[in-house]
Amino acid sequence: MVLKWGIVSAGKISNDFTCAMKNLPKDEHEVIAVAARDKARADNFAKIHNIPTAYGSYEEIAANPNIDVVYVGVINTQHLSVCKTMLESGKHILCEKPLCMNYKEAEKLIKIAKSKSLFLMEAVWSRFFPVYDKLRLSLEKEEIGDVVQLTANFGLEIYSERVKQKQFGGGVVLDLGVYTIQLAMLVFGQNTPFEITSVGHLNQDKVDESCTCIIKYPKGKTATTILHSIVRLENDAYIYGTKGFIKIHQPFWCPTKITVNGEKFEYPLPDSDKGRYNYTNSAGLNFQAKEVYRCIKQGLLESPLMSHEDSLIFARIEDTIRSQLGVKFEVDE
Numbered sequence: 001m002v003l004k005w006g007i008v009s010a011g012k013i014s015n016d017f018t019c020a021m022k023n024l025p026k027d028e029h030e031v032i033a034v035a036a037r038d039k040a041r042a043d044n045f046a047k048i049h050n051i052p053t054a055y056g057s058y059e060e061i062a063a064n065p066n067i068d069v070v071y072v073g074v075i076n077t078q079h080l081s082v083c084k085t086m087l088e089s090g091k092h093i094l095c096e097k098p099l100c101m102n103y104k105e106a107e108k109l110i111k112i113a114k115s116k117s118l119f120l121m122e123a124v125w126s127r128f129f130p131v132y133d134k135l136r137l138s139l140e141k142e143e144i145g146d147v148v149q150l151t152a153n154f155g156l157e158i159y160s161e162r163v164k165q166k167q168f169g170g171g172v173v174l175d176l177g178v179y180t181i182q183l184a185m186l187v188f189g190q191n192t193p194f195e196i197t198s199v200g201h202l203n204q205d206k207v208d209e210s211c212t213c214i215i216k217y218p219k220g221k222t223a224t225t226i227l228h229s230i231v232r233l234e235n236d237a238y239i240y241g242t243k244g245f246i247k248i249h250q251p252f253w254c255p256t257k258i259t260v261n262g263e264k265f266e267y268p269l270p271d272s273d274k275g276r277y278n279y280t281n282s283a284g285l286n287f288q289a290k291e292v293y294r295c296i297k298q299g300l301l302e303s304p305l306m307s308h309e310d311s312l313i314f315a316r317i318e319d320t321i322r323s324q325l326g327v328k329f330e331v332d333e
């Protein structure tokens with residue numbers, strides 16, 4: 001089976017995802033079109049990546065009957081409307097994180113995907129790195145005993161207006177939060193009840209520029225996370241258990257190294273288009289493309305490793321944290 005991809009937006013992450021796809025087998029993945037709001041941008045993107053068709057609107061890519069699946073790399077505020085257009089045209093979807101602006105939107109989108117029997121996944125790419133396979137296995141085997149504490153920080157100096165401005169759906173919770181939240185849910189189990197306490201600072205546009213969040217679980221278990229857009233942090237994650245600890249070496253959201261009770265394991269990134277990426281370790285974006293292929297081939301409408309339920313839980317937590325910080329978007333009304 002050859003999965004025919006369309007790329008929606010000619011932005012930074014779309015560039016990285018398209019580069020990362022290049023070393024996947026040609027008889028499994030083919031990028032056949034790109035769309036941008038502006039035809040010249042789409043043409044330029046198509047030229048760089050050797051994509052046969054470029055469109056100057058998202059509607060045109062939706063109308064192409066040869067496309068099986070779209071990668072949606074537009075700004076957060078546009079995820080719901082763009083994904084809805086794609087689903088209504090019968091396309092499967094891999095959508096950048098956060099799936100939507102809030103729980104209400106995510107629920108609506110998932111409902112549409114289900115009603116159309118189409119695949120939909122939030123691109124939480126961390127979960128498909130080999131380090132995360134090792135982590136899941138290690139937790140399953142209880143190699144560090146009973147897990148009681150997670151500490152995960154994600155802080156970078158971020159200058160992008162996309163993250164600073166409310167009109168683009170900015171803020172650290174929506175930009176970085178999903179990575180620490182997904183790790184906490186993976187480690188402690190998403191069905192475990194929890195309480196959240198968050199504090200943070202808002203910028204002039206009233207979006208969160210930093211946030212410290214504590215998730216308290218029963219039986220003495222806690223996740224402590226810091227998100228920051230003003231300063232770079234040590235972006236390792238530590239998982240402490242009664243018999244030892246696991247370190248996911250930075251960058252913990254797209255890692256190549258993990259240490260379990262002092263033993264270090266390394267998993268190199270796929271070798272593809274080095275030097276053309278905008279973001280850290282973006283070659284690893286192809287792990288999630290492989291998962292999309294596997295799921296669609298098997299007729300699955302969601303990935304068991306990054307399910308619709310996962311997206312809804314993350315959205316609910318992001319809503320709670322934003323409300324504790326006092327960050328409100330128009331769509332929250």
Ligand SMILES: NC(=O)c1ccc[n+]([C@@H]2O[C@H](COP(=O)([O-])OP(=O)(O)OC[C@H]3O[C@@H](n4cnc5c(N)ncnc54)[C@H](OP(=O)(O)O)[C@@H]3O)[C@@H](O)[C@H]2O)c1
Nearest residue numbers: 009010011012013014036037073074075076078096097098
């Ligand atoms: N997985 C990751 O590691 C990762 C990293 C960074 C970002 N992301 C996610 O990817 C998405 C895009 O981020 P990015 O860094 O690629 O941003 P970006 O370079 O600014 O690109 C965003 C794209 O959004 C499109 N867009 C649609 N409506 C828009 C509007 N009203 N104003 C401005 N742009 C609009 C533009 O597409 P056109 O080309 O059509 O104009 C633009 O190229 C975000 O949801 C972000 O959370 C994920």
